[in-house]
Amino acid sequence: MTPLTPLKTIGTLLVAVLFPHCCLFCEWPGTVLCTRCSHKLDFCTQIEAPVYYPDLSLVAVCRFNQDSRRIIHTFKYRGIPAFGKRIAELLFHHASLPSIDFITSVPPDPVRKKRRGFDHTQLIAQNLATLLNKPYITTLKKNTQSGAQAKTNSRKERLKNAEHRFSLLPQLTVQQTLAHKKVLLVDDVCTTGSTLRECVYELQKLSLGCHCAVFCIRV
Numbered sequence: 001m002t003p004l005t006p007l008k009t010i011g012t013l014l015v016a017v018l019f020p021h022c023c024l025f026c027e028w029p030g031t032v033l034c035t036r037c038s039h040k041l042d043f044c045t046q047i048e049a050p051v052y053y054p055d056l057s058l059v060a061v062c063r064f065n066q067d068s069r070r071i072i073h074t075f076k077y078r079g080i081p082a083f084g085k086r087i088a089e090l091l092f093h094h095a096s097l098p099s100i101d102f103i104t105s106v107p108p109d110p111v112r113k114k115r116r117g118f119d120h121t122q123l124i125a126q127n128l129a130t131l132l133n134k135p136y137i138t139t140l141k142k143n144t145q146s147g148a149q150a151k152t153n154s155r156k157e158r159l160k161n162a163e164h165r166f167s168l169l170p171q172l173t174v175q176q177t178l179a180h181k182k183v184l185l186v187d188d189v190c191t192t193g194s195t196l197r198e199c200v201y202e203l204q205k206l207s208l209g210c211h212c213a214v215f216c217i218r219v
């Protein structure tokens with residue numbers, strides 16, 4: 001291997017300082033996902049999400065495959081917040097977003113959030129709120145399972161627990177100003193739709209009109 005000349009070393013360092021990120025797929029500097037590579041995503045048609053998840057008002061950027069999986073994985077487990085902004089840009093440009101009053105997000109598991117040090121879904125939602133010039137409001141929390149609950153072997157018990165995975169933040173249960181507003185609920189991936197359904201169920205207790213937007217869906 002040819003050793004780097006001092007000039008090349010300085011050049012490499014300068015690029016690293018000026019462009020702290022490079023494309024996940026082609027290493028183009030300045031972005032975590034360049035425009036060229038983003039065009040290779042398996043984009044959804046506008047009607048695709050409603051066909052696969054008919055009981056949800058849902059839009060998605062792309063289908064779940066090894067590329068979208070790699071993006072989500074890198075974002076979540078390597079902790080690169082810049083993906084939050086990039087995914088929000090993709091939602092803004094490629095998903096047919098409905099008209100809404102504010103944005104919220106599917107809350108993470110508190111233990112996983114603590115381990116990761118950030119809430120990746122909230123980052124997407126907050127960046128999308130900025131692009132849409134709408135407020136971001138935290139509305140939900142994910143309930144932690146007690147050891148006894150987690151260890152239960154009864155299917156009935158497990159299903160009962162699953163029904164209460166999410167709940168409205170206590171201050172929102174008496175919140176009247178949100179009633180009849182339209183909310184966009186953001187998540188990274190939609191697999192079976194059960195998480196979105198559970199969150200929508202909670203949000204509807206506030207008489208909200210609920211729409212969902214995700215980065216990728218399994219179809």
Ligand SMILES: [Zn+2]
Nearest residue numbers: 023026034037
């Ligand atoms: Zn690229």
